[in-house]
Amino acid sequence: MLSDYAIFQNHGYKGLYGGLDAKDIHKKKGLTKSQQILDHMGSTELAANLFRATQTEEKLRRENIQGKQKANQTHFEVGKKVRQTIKEIGGTMPENLPVADSIKTLEKKKEIPQLKKGKH
Numbered sequence: 001m002l003s004d005y006a007i008f009q010n011h012g013y014k015g016l017y018g019g020l021d022a023k024d025i026h027k028k029k030g031l032t033k034s035q036q037i038l039d040h041m042g043s044t045e046l047a048a049n050l051f052r053a054t055q056t057e058e059k060l061r062r063e064n065i066q067g068k069q070k071a072n073q074t075h076f077e078v079g080k081k082v083r084q085t086i087k088e089i090g091g092t093m094p095e096n097l098p099v100a101d102s103i104k105t106l107e108k109k110k111e112i113p114q115l116k117k118g119k120h
């Protein structure tokens with residue numbers, strides 16, 4: 001069972017990713033269940049999601065939107081607007097952007113050269 005927050009997030013994803021929810025995004029990008037979507041986004045995709053999230057938060061506050069259903073619908077609509085903007089400026093749709101190495105993977109790659117330096 002999804003938490004209220006997960007349901008809210010899914011509405012934002014569905015708007016931004018043309019109807020895809022978190023499960024669909026995982027599948028499309030070839031991520032495992034344990035891999036977090038946000039950990040595998042490049043800067044362009046991360047920025048689109050951050051913009052979606054911040055603009056939704058501002059709209060909810062500004063318009064004093066109350067209730068789960070209205071908040072979810074707002075998140076979907078804001079995600080859809082961000083998607084429309086990406087389309088209008090000729091950008092790549094977020095679901096078609098490449099999967100990035102997770103920050104954890106990058107940190108591990110950084111550690112390896114440091115370990116080698118210490119053993120010389």
